[in-house]
Amino acid sequence: MKIKKIIDVSRRIYPGMAVWPGDSPVEIEINSSIEKGDACNVSSIKMGLHTGTHIDAPFHFINGGKRISSLNLSHYIGTVKVFDLKVQGFIDKSSISPLPIFEGDTVFLKTRNSLLHQTEPFCKDFIYIEESAAAYLAEKKIKTLGVDYLSIDGYSSSGYLSDGHPAHHLLLSNEIGIIEGLYLKDVQEGEYFFSCLPLSIEDADGSPVRAVLFETE
Secondary structure, three states: OOEEEEEEOOOOOOOOOOOOOOOOOOEEEEEEOHHHOOOOOEEEEEOOOOOOOEEEOHHHOOOOOOOHHHOOHHHHEEEEEEEEOOOOOEEOHHHHOOOOOOOOOEEEEEOHHHHOOOOOOOOOOOOEEOHHHHHHHHHHOOOEEEEOOOOOOOEEOOEEOOOOOHHHHHHHOOOOEEEEOOOOOOOOOEEEEEEOOOOOOOOOOEEEOOOEEEEEO
């Protein structure tokens, strides 16, 4: 495989960035600084595990489910199909059933969410995965689903829009990987090689990732 181009599809992490309401904001602390006479520059970061581009472990919504360090890494590296969906409101079964999606596929769904600039505040009106679409993907036995906002389930003033978080439960209970917060604005529909590996954080329910696509020849 020869790599022609690498496309970064991760959202930048910085203090003040949009996070899910109630999650910890990003804080970066300078612990030592060469400018202040220290031998080296060292910093630390505090943030939620579901900040920016990240992976959900089953334990995020299923008590007793797999933690992030126990995930099958083959779900987060390999071939991916990117589809550009011109939908409003949400993605349902009718939005994706015409697409060439097959068992074992990794699928990234690009929507108007990717038009949201990375510096914009949290958007409650994002495109989400409706229950019928999640059930269809589970029935298809895909490997991994990637979306371009912070959750596959929708949002309301009381939290998640859909009672019981059906999209999360349908996918995670069927061991389908979930990648959230992708930035697909400049990505064309097509097939790519991708890498989106989680950190090996013990007992964690999620992990930030650096997600990249590779154009190959």
